[in-house]
Amino acid sequence: MLEIPPQKLRELLVGESLMAGDAFDAIAQEAERFHQSLSDTLISRGLITREYFEDLLVKYFNVQKADLERRGIDLETLSILPEELSRRRRVIAFKREGDNSVDVAMEDPSDLETVEYLERYLKAQINSFLASANDLNKGFSLYGRQSSENFQKLIEEHVLASLKSQAQGEEEKAEEVPIVSIVDNIVSYAISLRASDIHLEIFNDLVLIRYRVDGILYEIVRVRKEVFPAIVARLKLLSGMKIDEHSKPQDGRFRYKVGTDQVDIRVSIMPTFYGEKVEMRLLTGADRPLSFAELGMLDDTIKIIEENIKKSYGMFLVCGPTGSGKTTTLYAVLGKLNRPQVNIVTIEDPIEYDIAYVNQTQVNTLAGINFASGLRAFLRQDPNIIMVGEIRDEETAEISVQAALTGHLVLSSLHTNDAPTAIPRFVDMKIPPFLVSAVLNVLIAQRLVRRICTNCIISYPAPEEVTAALKVQVKKLGVENYVKIPETLYKGKGCSVCNGSGYAGRMGIFETLNVNEDVRKIIINPDFSLDALRTVARGQGMITMFEDGIRKVEKGMTTLEEVLRVIRE
Incomplete structure (x- = not known):
């Protein structure tokens, strides 16, 4: 990764009044402690943006930005470098300039060894450009787009070869x-x-392989049933499961390497009527926790969160259904809080990402470790900050509240549909209202929506029928006085980058309830009602x-259809 020397970066940031010198020195020490790049630490702390740092790199090293969203990638040029080589060297060939x-696009254009290697490999002069992470991801994803037919053909060939095996x-x-090749291809193509x-789902006459991309399931390929037991056995072998166990659910995980990247894969196998169903969760190891802005939070939401995580005790709760991004948000908060002066412990089911210098424990029912017992044990470990993956039962709720009352930030x-309903949910778990009001700092509810593909985004006037439908939804939700109906909408028209879907990536839409004194009075009121709580929260x-979501529709970040889809679910 290309970096500006720390002393020079300090001069630039202090000179532009973006931060004080002592604040920079503290961040530099933190980056060294966590073995992170200084730029990544500054970005994850929200002190600078990725785009700002890339502009600094361009000026300091006198290189051009690749900006592949604007320049585009020629697929024929892309294919002159094998995917494995591109991933390993962190490069994307995107355009030919004549014959020679x-x-x-390179992660580090100053890497002369890679430039010389590519010149020998391609027998051509290399014009190097500074690639952002988005540039590289865009290029890597195009390898998958152009190999769809090849993937299906490869799977069919390996299936036939397996059927002939002795x-x-x-x-x-x-x-x-x-x-082995079938499993490798299924995983690498998904990545x-x-x-x-x-x-991987088995039915009466076939096996269906489907991928979930940006929250939506797509059928990818169908294979013959005869090879499925061997595919499942291979995945059990990789995941450390019992190969000869077919009647009980099993869970495991393994690590898959793609170029210089590592992907942790969590595997769940469940017996069904026709055989064993396999579900694999791909956990791409992030170099750093995401910043709040990268999650999709706007400035007003970020301000409330940052004010509340400065508190040394109380509860910070994220609400939403399974798959709504709650864990990613909690990890972003941990990334913001993680510093040498605090002891952070977590109890999770499962541990999705390894966080440097955070003591993470996984739920293990066979060993007697659940959320409640793990939390109780951690209270004897002198923690400052405790992250409990989920509050599911009365015992976990009670211990969490006691921890928050005794000087810990929890x-x-x-699992609630919105922020206000978290309060009666706590009361249902036998937590008295006066304790609920005493421990809660902030409640965040969220859903995930797909981002419009920035490579093919277009704007258009909002059709009358869409405006009419939106007005109905606004009235149904009782927010007529708060929502402005957008006159201009945005969408992705579909391109090779987004595989024709018009979407690339996801972000959150958020509801943030700041629990202040007015809200606390409502919580402890014997005549408590959600309507009264919402009215007060609205006033705050x-x-x-x-x-x-509508604000993000106006900004061209997502579509109206996406917001309505997740709100109605």
Whole structure:
């Protein structure tokens, strides 16, 4: 990764009055402690943006930005470098300049060894450009787009080869080359498409392979049933499961390497009527926690969160259904709080990402470790900050509240549809209202919406029928006085980058309830009602998820259809 020397970066940031010198020195020490790049630490703390740092790199090193969203990527040029080489060297060939010159986006254009290697490999002059993480991800994803037909053909070839195999027994079949290749191709293709999940499902006459990309499931390929037991056996072998166990659910995980990147894959196997169903969750290891802005939070939401995480005790709760991004938000908060002066502990099910210098424990029911017992044990470990993956039961709720009352900052998640309903949910778990009001600092509810692909975004006047439908929804939600109907809408027209979907990536829409004195009075009122709570929260400036979504529709970050889809779910 290209970096500006720390002393020079300090001069630039202090000179532009972006931060004080002692604040920079503290961040530099923190980056060294966590073995992170200084720029990543500054970005994750929200002190500078990724775009600002890239502009500094361009000026300091006198290089051009690749800006592949604007320049585009020629697929024929992309294919002159194998995907494995591109990922390993962190480069994207995107345009030919005549017969003897190639434009290449590079993570580090000053890496002369890579430039010389590419010139020898391509027998051409290399024009190097500074590539952002988005540039590289865009290029890597295009390898997957252009190989869709090749992927299906490869799977079919390996299936036929496996059917001809003389291998005997599940373990022997799991180790044979065709089955190993099938599993490798299923996983690597999913990674190239930015899939979060892989589903392998067996039915009466076929096996269906589906990927979840940006929250939506897509059918990818169908394979013959005869090879499925060997595929499942291979995944069990990789994940450390019992190969000969077919009647009980099993869970495991393994690590898959793609170029210089590592992907942790969590595997769940469940018996069904026709055989075992496999679900794989792909956990791409992040170099750093995401910043609040990268999650999709707007300035007013960020301000409330940053004010509340400065508190040394109380509860910070993130609410929403499964798959709404709660854990990612909690990790972003931990990233903001993680510093040498505090002891942070977590109890999770499962641990999705490894966080430097945070003591993480995974729920293990066989060993007697659940959320409640793990939390109770951690209270004897002198913690400052405790993250509980989820509050599911009365015991966990009670211990979490006691921890928050005794000088600990407790972060957790709760399954509720919006922020206000978290309060009666706590009361349902036998927590008295006066304790609920005493411990809660802030409640955040969220959903995930797909981002419009920035490579093919277009604007258009809002059609009358869409405006009419939106007015109906606004009235139904009772937010007529708060929502402005957009006159201009945005969408992605579809391109090779987004595989024709018009979307690339996801972000959150948020509802933030700041628990202040007025809200606390409502909570302890014997005549408590959600309507009264919402009215007071409104008066304090609470913005609903729907309103936050409409703001992002206006800004061209997502579509109206996406906001309505997740709000109605």
